[in-house]
Amino acid sequence: MTKKSIMPVLSLAFTIMAVVLSFMFSSCEQDGYTSNIESEKMFSIQYGNFEDETKLYSVRNGSDFSSGIYMSDGLFYISDSNAKKIMLFSSYGDLLAVYFNPETNPVPSFIQFSEIQETTDGTPSKKATQRATSFPFQKPEKIVVDKRKYLYVSDYVPEERYETSADGKQLLRQIVLRFSNDGTFIDYIGQQGSGGMPFPYIEHLYTTASNELVVICADVDGMTAFWYTADGFLLYKIPVDSRSLPVPESLSSQEIISSLTGIVPDENEHKLYLLIDYSKMEYDESSKVQFGISYVQSMLFSLNVTTGTYENPQVIPYYEQTISNDLSRQVYPVPYEFLGTTESGWFFFVVAGIDGNSLLMVNPDGQRVITRRLAMDVAEIDYYALSLSEEGIISALFTEEKEASVTWWRTDQIVNSFNSGK
16 A cells, blocks of 8 residues: 555545445344353463563552453463553463563563573574563553554553643543564554544554554544554544434334444455444333333444445344343343454454353354353453454453463354354
């Protein structure tokens, strides 16, 4: 892709295509009962201050922090906002690299051995394979890695650099830091691109198959997606106003409340996928007094960001939460959360339950729906973060009483079996 300057801002006020106004519910093929996908624990991370340890234990003290995990080619990137660092581990738990704030972390122990490049037999030493990058992180949170192994990290600017939006409604205080594949700091991305003004709160970071960065931000009117070239130039700014979301024709005659719950970019095309939940007002039949709101359904809309038009809406099934006691058994519909999409086009959704996360996988045309349960011991977990790789592997960072751990579920094997027709 050739380098471009900032392109015109797109608005979701563009005319919604007729397909949305007259859509038909797509048929879904259920693959049967819901079974567990067993987890595989990859390695543990001890609590502490050393370069291969984490300070995520402070979640038990009620501290305000956020941690991220991202897996690419079997390598695990983990952010620790408490320690103000990012760690890179192999699948065996070996620390390969650390990006650290020297004000809150000791100098990594392996740095003193950096002059030792070879062992006596001429092979690289373990110490020589590790690297460290010093950087004044404020509060690193969301992380993602592109195909070049460039690392993107959401962080906060110092308080004196906070800004407010033109309308005065939003505090702008986050940026995206960019590091090359050898750990060298390149620049930071703001709203206008490299060196731009800070973002409102960053919900998610994504990269595409073309190494383009997509930043999803929450704002007072809904969400905004910022889409950048591989060189960091702004391609699109796509505001999604919660007050003007598309409503299916089948629901247009009712008093409907629309809620935008997630935005994820396509891996291969300039498209955004919007997950919208619809609820309706409930009224007492005799008094006509409103007494509540009930969930109706969820829809996944595809937005072509080059034309500003919606395409191919799909109905996303809900999860049935069963509540039982000695006298009754009730089933409640619960909407899924949007986890992400794979390079092959499958959509992943999750919903948390008392005995683990329920997973929903939907193929691109909506004709195949797979439900599974991600096995996990919820009672032992204080905090967790999930991540979906481009291949379709779900990874998790867990914090428990004595240590943190990294786990994955090979959900890619399920998707691949259906893609191959087995």
